[in-house]
Amino acid sequence: MDPSQTLPSPWMLLPFGVLLGLIALAPLFVGRWWHRNYARVAIGLAALVLAYYLVILRSSAPILHVAHEYISFICLIGSLFVVSGGIHIGVKGESSPGMNVLFLLVGAIVANVIGTTGASMLLIRPWIQMNRGRNAPFHVVFFIFIISNVGGCLTPIGDPPLFLGYLKGVPFWWITKNILPIWGVGIGFLLSLFYLVDRWHYRRTLGILHTHPPNAPETWRFEGATNLVFLGMILGSVFINNPPFVRESLMITAAVGSWFTTKKQVHQSNEFSFAPIKEVAILFVGIFSTMLPALDLLQVHAKSLGMASPGFFFWSSGFLSSALDNAPTYYSFLTAMLSIFVDADTVNQVQHLVRTHGSTLASITGPQAEEIRNTFAALQKYHSSLLASGTVDAEHIRMAYLLGNPTYATYLLALSVGSVFFGANTYIGNAPNFMVKAIADQAKISTPSFLGYVFKYTIPIMLPMLVIVWFLFFR
Numbered sequence: 001m002d003p004s005q006t007l008p009s010p011w012m013l014l015p016f017g018v019l020l021g022l023i024a025l026a027p028l029f030v031g032r033w034w035h036r037n038y039a040r041v042a043i044g045l046a047a048l049v050l051a052y053y054l055v056i057l058r059s060s061a062p063i064l065h066v067a068h069e070y071i072s073f074i075c076l077i078g079s080l081f082v083v084s085g086g087i088h089i090g091v092k093g094e095s096s097p098g099m100n101v102l103f104l105l106v107g108a109i110v111a112n113v114i115g116t117t118g119a120s121m122l123l124i125r126p127w128i129q130m131n132r133g134r135n136a137p138f139h140v141v142f143f144i145f146i147i148s149n150v151g152g153c154l155t156p157i158g159d160p161p162l163f164l165g166y167l168k169g170v171p172f173w174w175i176t177k178n179i180l181p182i183w184g185v186g187i188g189f190l191l192s193l194f195y196l197v198d199r200w201h202y203r204r205t206l207g208i209l210h211t212h213p214p215n216a217p218e219t220w221r222f223e224g225a226t227n228l229v230f231l232g233m234i235l236g237s238v239f240i241n242n243p244p245f246v247r248e249s250l251m252i253t254a255a256v257g258s259w260f261t262t263k264k265q266v267h268q269s270n271e272f273s274f275a276p277i278k279e280v281a282i283l284f285v286g287i288f289s290t291m292l293p294a295l296d297l298l299q300v301h302a303k304s305l306g307m308a309s310p311g312f313f314f315w316s317s318g319f320l321s322s323a324l325d326n327a328p329t330y331y332s333f334l335t336a337m338l339s340i341f342v343d344a345d346t347v348n349q350v351q352h353l354v355r356t357h358g359s360t361l362a363s364i365t366g367p368q369a370e371e372i373r374n375t376f377a378a379l380q381k382y383h384s385s386l387l388a389s390g391t392v393d394a395e396h397i398r399m400a401y402l403l404g405n406p407t408y409a410t411y412l413l414a415l416s417v418g419s420v421f422f423g424a425n426t427y428i429g430n431a432p433n434f435m436v437k438a439i440a441d442q443a444k445i446s447t448p449s450f451l452g453y454v455f456k457y458t459i460p461i462m463l464p465m466l467v468i469v470w471f472l473f474f475r
Contacts, residue, residue, distance in 0.1 A: 008293035016290035042286030076208035079251040084121035086262035090221035095130035097198040108151025116152035119433035134205040149424035161419040163328030169399030171382040230254040260421040276438030310474040318422030326423035374404035
């Protein structure tokens with residue numbers, strides 16, 4: 001059957017648009033109604049799209065795929081939320097701007113080890129405590145920019161899109177080597193701007209802090225250390241793909257173990273509540289379901305784009321990552337990129353080379369000879385152990401085709417950076433963003449609205465940084 005016959009109607013983009021509009025505007029204009037009814041709205045719009053796929057398109061495969069993604073997503077987010085809630089990091093109040101910058105820098109580095117989600121859940125409460133008495137919306141926003149997003153682009157563990165790329169064959173350290181200069185520019189810009197804003201705010205509130213000093217611990221302390229074992233269990237399970245649902249089962253086991261072994265006073269110190277994860281779980285049922293038509297249409301039309309430029313992949317994947325979750329956006333563009341640029345005949349010939357251990361490489365001639373040699377060289381460079389064991393599959397070869405061509409490798413780099421960096425642009429661009437906002441709201445910390453976040457912070461702060469990154473690396 002022609003794939004275009006099973007494509008959703010463009011009209012089915014409306015439920016997704018309605019949900020995004022309500023998330024952005026309803027808290028501003030009908031806050032009480034939204035708080036009481038957001039679950040009904042999200043689930044109702046999700047049911048409308050799912051019914052369309054089942055009844056009209058008679059297609060259940062996309063639903064099963066997105067259901068698996070949602071289960072994996074909520075198990076990861078939920079388990080990290082519970083385990084991090086069992087760790088209490090006591091900090092001094094009245095943190096200086098310099099100490100805040102150091103904290104954000106360390107958090108950005110940690111995000112590459114335990115993921116942006118893990119770092120966000122672990123560090124948001126200490127961040128709030130450090131600035132007790134002078135917490136402002138920009139403190140939450142810069143935390144999201146740096147720790148929840150941009151900071152975690154150095155390893156596949158750092159951010160979900162990069163992990164998907166790793167599963168598709170992008171070498172683990174290729175990300176670190178190629179993105180490190182871009183990471184330095186992005187983090188350097190954001191930390192410098194934060195220091196200027198926080199320094200101005202600190203001087204403005206200094207008198208208030210001295211008059212009403214925050215009730216904070218005198219020394220730093222760490223409680224709930226046993227939860228580090230459960231945290232390691234969750235992070236290790238991320239790399240388990242088979243059998244199905246073993247990964248999610250381990251995550252749930254870690255969360256249950258953490259909940260029953262953590263002392264009550266630790267949860268009380270963190271003011272722990274399941275309300276934030278409940279809100280995120282319900283809203284993302286709606287988001288994952290209603291964005292199905294958008295992703296299907298994106299993947300099909302992206303394949304017809306033909307030759308593009310690094311800037312195209314940077315901006316297009318970036319803008320869509322701001323509105324859609326950045327992981328499926330990255331996956332759709334990467335799938336399209338492999339379909340557009342990779343030559344199937346070259347892949348077949350490289351498979352033959354793998355079977356002969358490269359013994360016939362010198363005899364290859366013709367117009368594809370250079371592409372074949374470059375692809376095989378990329379396999380030797382990035383997957384030498386797989387070559388030696390003869391376990392290289394077609395997926396690795398297709399990715400090596402991109403990495404062996406400098407132009408296509410730059411496209412892949414632009415896609416990776418765009419998906420991660422632009423995920424900071426809205427609360428729904430990346431999984432931990434909404435979680436951080438929910439925890440800050442629970443702690444009675446002022447946070448910007450959906451539109452306030454975009455117009456007050458994304459456009460004047462993130463956009464200039466993104467333009468600089470594009471100009472220096474992808475122009």
